[in-house]
Amino acid sequence: MTGRRPFVLFGIAALAVFVIALIVSTRGFLVSVNPPVAGLSPLPGEVTVSELLAQVTHYDGQLVSFRGEVIGELMRRGQYAWMNVGDPGGVIGVWAPSFLLPDITHVGNYRFWGDIVSVEGIFSAACPEHGGDVDVHAQRLSVYSSGVPRDIAPSVARWIAAGALLLLGVVLTLVSSRTLRDPAKPEP
Amino acid sequence: MLTSSRRNTEGRWRGLVPVTYYSGVVLRWVALIMVLPALVAALSAEWAVVPDFLIGAGISLVGGSLLMLAYGRPTERVTWSQGMLTVAISWLISMVVCAVPSWLSGNYGSFLDACFDVMSGFTTTGLILIRDLDHVSDGMNTWRHMLSYLGGQGMVVLALSLLARGFPGIFKLYVGEGKDERLLPSVGRTAQAIWFISLGYLIVGTIIMTAAAWFAGLGPYRGLLHGFWVYMSAWSTGGFAPQTQSILYYHSGFFESVTLVFFILGSLNFGLHYAVWAGNRREIVRNLELQAFMFTSFTLTTVALLAMRGMGIYHSGINLFRKVVYQLVSAHTTTGFMTVYPSQIIWQWGSLVLVCFVIAMMLGGSASSTAGGFKGIRVGLAAKTVLHEVRRLLLPETAVVVTRFHFFRGFSLEDRHARTALLIIVLYTFTFSVATLANVAAGYPFADSIFEAASVTGNVGLTVGVTSPAMPWWLKVLYIGIMWVGRLEFMAVFVLLGYLLYRRRLT
Numbered sequence A: 001m002t003g004r005r006p007f008v009l010f011g012i013a014a015l016a017v018f019v020i021a022l023i024v025s026t027r028g029f030l031v032s033v034n035p036p037v038a039g040l041s042p043l044p045g046e047v048t049v050s051e052l053l054a055q056v057t058h059y060d061g062q063l064v065s066f067r068g069e070v071i072g073e074l075m076r077r078g079q080y081a082w083m084n085v086g087d088p089g090g091v092i093g094v095w096a097p098s099f100l101l102p103d104i105t106h107v108g109n110y111r112f113w114g115d116i117v118s119v120e121g122i123f124s125a126a127c128p129e130h131g132g133d134v135d136v137h138a139q140r141l142s143v144y145s146s147g148v149p150r151d152i153a154p155s156v157a158r159w160i161a162a163g164a165l166l167l168l169g170v171v172l173t174l175v176s177s178r179t180l181r182d183p184a185k186p187e188p
Numbered sequence B: 001m002l003t004s005s006r007r008n009t010e011g012r013w014r015g016l017v018p019v020t021y022y023s024g025v026v027l028r029w030v031a032l033i034m035v036l037p038a039l040v041a042a043l044s045a046e047w048a049v050v051p052d053f054l055i056g057a058g059i060s061l062v063g064g065s066l067l068m069l070a071y072g073r074p075t076e077r078v079t080w081s082q083g084m085l086t087v088a089i090s091w092l093i094s095m096v097v098c099a100v101p102s103w104l105s106g107n108y109g110s111f112l113d114a115c116f117d118v119m120s121g122f123t124t125t126g127l128i129l130i131r132d133l134d135h136v137s138d139g140m141n142t143w144r145h146m147l148s149y150l151g152g153q154g155m156v157v158l159a160l161s162l163l164a165r166g167f168p169g170i171f172k173l174y175v176g177e178g179k180d181e182r183l184l185p186s187v188g189r190t191a192q193a194i195w196f197i198s199l200g201y202l203i204v205g206t207i208i209m210t211a212a213a214w215f216a217g218l219g220p221y222r223g224l225l226h227g228f229w230v231y232m233s234a235w236s237t238g239g240f241a242p243q244t245q246s247i248l249y250y251h252s253g254f255f256e257s258v259t260l261v262f263f264i265l266g267s268l269n270f271g272l273h274y275a276v277w278a279g280n281r282r283e284i285v286r287n288l289e290l291q292a293f294m295f296t297s298f299t300l301t302t303v304a305l306l307a308m309r310g311m312g313i314y315h316s317g318i319n320l321f322r323k324v325v326y327q328l329v330s331a332h333t334t335t336g337f338m339t340v341y342p343s344q345i346i347w348q349w350g351s352l353v354l355v356c357f358v359i360a361m362m363l364g365g366s367a368s369s370t371a372g373g374f375k376g377i378r379v380g381l382a383a384k385t386v387l388h389e390v391r392r393l394l395l396p397e398t399a400v401v402v403t404r405f406h407f408f409r410g411f412s413l414e415d416r417h418a419r420t421a422l423l424i425i426v427l428y429t430f431t432f433s434v435a436t437l438a439n440v441a442a443g444y445p446f447a448d449s450i451f452e453a454a455s456v457t458g459n460v461g462l463t464v465g466v467t468s469p470a471m472p473w474w475l476k477v478l479y480i481g482i483m484w485v486g487r488l489e490f491m492a493v494f495v496l497l498g499y500l501l502y503r504r505r506l507t
Helices: A002-025 A049-054 A156-179 B004-033 B035-043 B050-071 B080-104 B111-122 B138-153 B155-163 B170-176 B187-216 B220-235 B246-250 B253-266 B270-277 B288-309 B317-332 B342-347 B351-363 B376-394 B415-441 B446-457 B473-487 B491-502
Strands: A063-077 A080-087 A090-097 A116-124 A135-145 B404-406 B410-412
Touching: A049 A063, A049 A080, A049 A090, A063 A090, A063 A135, A090 A116, A090 B246, A156 B050, B004 B035, B004 B050, B004 B080, B035 B050, B035 B138, B050 B080, B050 B138, B080 B111, B080 B138, B080 B473, B080 B491, B111 B138, B111 B473, B138 B187, B138 B220, B187 B220, B187 B253, B187 B270, B220 B253, B246 B253, B253 B317, B288 B317, B288 B351, B288 B376, B317 B351, B342 B351, B342 B446, B351 B415, B351 B446, B376 B404, B376 B415, B415 B446, B415 B473, B446 B473
Parallel strands: A090 A135
Antiparallel strands: A063 A080, A063 A116, A080 A090, A116 A135, B404 B410
16 A cells, blocks of 8 residues: 555645636536527417427417427438427427428527527327427418527637646556556456 | 454455446546447537536546555455445446536536436436526537436446456355346356347437437438437436427437337347347247236226226227327336426326326336336245245145246246235335325325336336436435435345445444
8 A cells, every 4th residue: 555655645736727727628618508499489379399299289279379499410311301499498300391391491409599580380288290299380480580600619728627627537547557567367 | 463453443444345446447447338328428529518427437537446456356256245335436436426517517416416417327217407408508418418328337347347357256246236147158258248138229229219210300410319319318217308298308219218118128138139149039928027027017008098098088988099109108117208398297187097107107018128017927936936925825734836937047936026016015115105204295286296206216217207406405405315226126225235334334
């Protein structure tokens, strides 16, 4: 144990450096989780996606209007396409004819807040055409506001911290490989 | 001359040598696995994400090396308690280190939330606290699904079978991670065989899932990523999905069907896979565990279908069958994929269906698989035990009652089989009760509490909304503990607790 004390002390000091580096590298790291769609209030006659999902039976078969962000991919299926539209309270699938979609330029992903669209269509709690899914068959669709880039900037401090940590990790790995000898084989 | 207290201290420290050393080996391996999500992030030009994984890898390398250096290389054979302790501690340390890139992503409200998701991945549970999942980077999604895949395979045994060749105590760690099937005489070879089977499925499965994603309308690159992620999650019965809506996001019956096949395969005993690969296809019919799983799946699905048939929710029998079968099998295999919204299960499907879900989640999948719950073999043994006792009572006292069962080979039912099976069932049931009490104490409705308790205890991942970033912090800690304990099937954690409480020498 005594012979290993320098390693332990060095390890403690190294760990302290790492923690400090980690703290420094995380300053300002919180990614915004307040998308533009969160600031929307329903217009007269509109519902929110959250309300639709909370009361599927109530809205089943009704013509509904709502606004939400297009997220993920536009999944084209012949003359129609699926898109998923949501707000912070939930996401719902919208089945729309392809001719309603050309104005959509941004979908929500890591880089972008997607276009906010206004959708009017028939809500189904268990769509007979689509395997019983909860969905909306769009009759009208328009882009309310275009998507914008998300505020994500690479951090130089993190790259420096990563380099320092990896360098120290490699050094310690080499030191441990040299220091630790193969033991005598254990008795069967 | 050593005093008694110093002698005991020396003994206690000496017992930790293999624990710290091999935990260090596991941490070094964690550094290696962070390379792939960093590569995916680079390919997707997510330059803000890449350093997150490099920082995590650096911490893993440093931490792993320090652990290995702390007490040096072990010279004696690893004991059972040391093996169990290594598994328990490795999982905890790895959870903390693997939470670093998750926390750095900015998608978690706290480091505790990041640890929660990591443990959920490791234990193939699938409950999540991540915020804004639909805007998560490709690198982070790769990382999340990899955690589930690697945790399901048994990351400690993988690390040690690959990085610590000739490790003499690997069987103890293999059992400590909740597996006990020896496919081959050597446990190291068994672990490698499991990985060989899994990697074979990974390649084929990713190709098939990618094709299904393209068929659903995703683009080439996005389809490949989604296919890779969803396959890893399905095979590991983890339940992580790259989007908030889970599998409902794809709106594709074909995609659902493919995931169904893969998560059923993932929930089967690795020994069964090996037996089929080796040509022993009769095992599919004779295996008690598979018989129990088929019986309970069929029974619960039938009850749920009959209960919902009169509700008029789904207008066609095909749609009813598709929704109910998928969700129930997802619950029974402890996968957690969803094709309905959580609120529908609670508010629309009725109490009887809810009970079916709870039972299915508790019963779980197969032993030596990626699934959780009681496990089919224990359910089968419990049933055999009941039948045995009933026969014993019905027959004359002088009659010798022998009950046989087949589980890769023939066995006569003995007290030790019944005791082992019932012990784990009792422990799971106790854990479920604790989780239910905690949920109710936190203010959640009773039905929601029971459902979520079954989900977390069985490492399932279906949720009705209890699991969220707004949960009390102590409930998150409890859930982390329950997921951890359930995945390791209690024994490794009990050894750790025993060591901490009684400070006995590890022998």
